Structures are given as structure tokens and as C-alpha cells.
Amino acid sequence: MTEQIAWIAVDWGTSNLRAWGIGPAGAVVATAGSDQGMGKLAPQEFPAALMAVANQLALPDEPVDVVICGMAGARQGWLEAPYLEAPTDLIALGQGAVHPNMPDERLRVSILPGVCQREGGENVMRGEETQLLGLAVTAPTYAGLVCMPGTHSKWARLEGTRIAGFSTAMTGELFELLKTHSVLRHSLAGDVNGPERDGGFLAGAQDGLDEPEKLLGQLFEVRASALLSGRTPDWCAGYLSGLLIGTEIAANRNQIGTDPVPLIGSATLCALYARVLAMTGAAGRVVDSTEVVLAGLKAARASIA
């Protein structure tokens, strides 16, 4: 017999959605997901997409809360949840939730807001704020930078549950663009995961850390080193990855304190960031991203009006 579900936690991204059935004691009792990300849906298609996932969780007869973070609340999503403005205390995240129309009354839906920044560089996030809240409630004394590597890496300054400010680096997207569409693709065509990837990564990371202001020039050296030194696709891919991550970390280096920097993201990517942080004399601490998003959704649920 399936364990009873008290509420449903949902992380609704651009390309997919993940849902967890949470039991009365707060434990995950069932998981579900689909590829119906925000990018594939018109507003009126969200209820059916949610219902399809909720039905995988064996719904009880009585209505349950569904707490959603991420792109469902974007302007082009299901229903816009206006941004909170940083600096702000994330503990009140639920107060900014919006409640879209849900034809099936067994689901009481709340969509959490994202966070924007207007002073000190305009910026936006949707989804990461919930992970940050989850990190903050599980490590309430932490004050400092949090790094969230990915397509658009976020660097947030956290003080307990308060987000002081943040920035976004287009590192992951730029890697994919350069690999796929730029002149560098010629140097990365082949087995990019061969034995020389690691050496390339370390060389690129060092160059990025040493001269982050020269990124536009160092990118071309990938091509030149393939032409002149016969660098292999795996070395070139490693170099490009290291160069971009090194440049990203260098730009944030002067704000890194003595505590290890929490890293929230895919395990592979977090391990790479931790290596480059170590090259600067700092340290990274890999955080389980599912754990923090669940902790964040739970904490936000408490403040939903």
C-alpha cells in the first residue's frame, strides 16, 4: 500500500519538471517527473501537465497543497509570480506566492516568486531562491557566497535566510555555444572525454584564474593550440571548460571568505568548481541540490498566505 501524501513539492524548470509526494512526517514518499518544462507549454496547458505528474503520486481523496518553484511563475509561464527584490529575507518567500486556476480541485496550487535585483547590476532568478532558502534553513549560521553552477551560474551572498545580492554568469551556455557553433567547434570535434581532458581543464582553469580580463583572447587560443601544437579534442574541451569556470570564479574571488563555498548543482559540475576553488586556496562544499530544493519548498510553504 502506498504511503499517504500530505502535500506535493514541485520544481518546474524550463525543460522539465520534478515532483515529490511528501508524507505527513515530512519525508519523501513518492517521486514523479516529466519533460513538460515551461518552455514547451502555453499557460492553459500547465494544469494538465501538473495533473499527469500528480497522478503518478497516487493522490488522496482530500485536496492537497502543491508548492511550485521555478519557471512556472515566469511571465511566459503558467501565472506570473512577481519577483521579490533583493536584498530580502527568503523566509517570507511563500508570502509572494500566486495561486493559478486549477480545474481539478484536489490540487491547491501555489507558485513561489523568483527574486530580482535592481541595484548593483540588474539580475533575476527563478528556482534558485528556493534552493537558497533550503540551504539557509539547513545551515542557518552560514553567511557568505553560495555558488550554483549551471547553464546560468548564480552567485548569491547569503546571510542566514537573507539574500543580500547575486550575480549570474553565462558560463554553461557559453560553453555549449562555443562548442557547437563557433570556430572552436573544429578543435572540439571528436572524443572530448579522452585522457587529455583533465590536463586541458587544469591549464584552462589556471589561465582563467590568472587573467580573467583576457577571456575574449584566451578563447581563441583553443583554436591556435589545436593548429600549432596538435592539441586533441579532449584537451581542447577541457581547456575551454576550465577557462570559463576559472574566469567565472576569478570574478567572484574577492568575495570568497574562509568558510567553504556551498556548491549547488549537478555533481559533475560541482566537482569541477570545487577543484578550481581549491586552486585559489579556497574550498567548495558540495550540497545535494534535491535536498535543498525540498527543504526550501517546505520552508516556503509555511509562509504561504
Added chain:
Amino acid sequence: MTEQIAWIAVDWGTSNLRAWGIGPAGAVVATAGSDQGMGKLAPQEFPAALMAVANQLALPDEPVDVVICGMAGARQGWLEAPYLEAPTDLIALGQGAVHPNMPDERLRVSILPGVCQREGGENVMRGEETQLLGLAVTAPTYAGLVCMPGTHSKWARLEGTRIAGFSTAMTGELFELLKTHSVLRHSLAGDVNGPERDGGFLAGAQDGLDEPEKLLGQLFEVRASALLSGRTPDWCAGYLSGLLIGTEIAANRNQIGTDPVPLIGSATLCALYARVLAMTGAAGRVVDSTEVVLAGLKAARASIA
């Protein structure tokens, strides 16, 4: 009656080729061109592509020299012309020329080498070295940086006809990639040449000059400013262009002396670079790129074996 041709100058790029018929007194007496760039041709297709252009110039009966710079000498071109290695005196550029098989004996073909750099950052150029030689012979006392804006901008350190070293910035290619394929394309969709482009350009250039090490982060602010401040596509396009050019110039700023920096490239692009150079307190001097490539081909011809 068409004036007599003494030799033919050719700039063979990746996407097209340009040819000039040069009279006995050294003046251009006819021009021709085609879209048969290196990128479209297999090695055995170059002779016919050259002949098609040469026939537009009204060839004399006796054989004429054809001096070619650019991508025809690349490994994937007509016949590889191995790189000279910087630092080197470009006055001897012709000594490195190669002579591919040309079925029609009326054309005696020489392809000039490019220049590579192995120490101080691996790098390559093909075509720009001939423009640099042309600049040097027309302004023989100049010593300092030369900037060649474009898809892959080159920055060369010239001392008379000697090239001391150079770097390449992927500025133009990155602008196109980001505009076409990245998340920023949403913010640049529409009229990118409207009245706000100029203001965006100046704001982006200032940000690039001020914090070139933060490029990965500043790129995303294009998107955030469209979402939060309703920035228009023309403003966003201007900002992105200014940000990239400002970042490129900042990386070379400490090598700029008191003389105006010669700028070789498209008139539009050179004007933008001159504006950003002026923001740093330096100056640019726009050089006619056709004049210098012709002067370079002429000077190189004198040293062909």
C-alpha cells in the same frame, strides 16, 4: 581600351575573394571579385575559381604574377603556406610564399604565408600580416599596437615592419553567437538599429572598460535589464556590442601608447572602436583596409623567390 595589367593582387578570405589588376605604374586599373571563398572550395577547385576572377580583369597574352594573401594558404585551402613565426620581419613575407599548380600558364601564382606565435600565447593569422606589412611600409616609423576589428579581432605589436607579437579576440563571432543562439536573443529580437542603440553602446562600453574580468556576468545583465527595466532590442544590441568591444579594448589598454592606434577593418566597426578608445583617453586612427592590403601585397611581391 582597357589599361594593361602588370600583375594581379588577391585577398582570398574564408567567405569571398577580391582581386585587383595592377598596372605597370603600380595603380589599380581593374577590380574583380567573387563569393568563392576558401570555405566553399576543395583544393582542386581553386584554379577555376581564380581563373573566373582573373578573366574579369582582361588578362594580357603574356603570363602575369598573381600574389595571394589569406586563407588560400591555410591547411584546408589551396596549398598550405607554412606560417612564419613571430617575432619576425614582415618585409621578407614573400620568401615564405608557395606556388601551387596552375593549369593555365598565363597565371604565375604565389600564396603568401600567415604568421603564427608560439611563445606568449599560441596564435595564428592569415591575411592580416599582409595588411600589417602594408601599414608598415606606408607608415615606416610607427611602433606600437595595431587593432584590426572583426569576427576575430587581431591586436598586433608592430615595430616598423617587424611584428613583435599579437593576440586574437573572438569579439565579432561572440556577438553573432549571442545574438543568434543564446538566451539574449529574446532581448535582441526586433529593431536593433533604433534610436536607443547608441545609449546602450556607451553604457556597455563603459561596463566593459571598467570591469573586463566580469564579462561572463555582465552578459546576463542584457537579459535582466530587458526583463526588469524594459530595455528595447536596440538598446540591448548596443549594450552587447559596447560591452564586448569595451572588454576587448580593456584587455589591451596597458599596451596602448600615446600615438593614435591604427584601426584596420570595416569603416563602421572602426568608428565604434575609435569611440571606445577615446573613452579611455586614447585615440584611434582609421586606416583604409584596401589600401594597406594592396601595399602589403606589393611589398611582399618584391621578396618572392
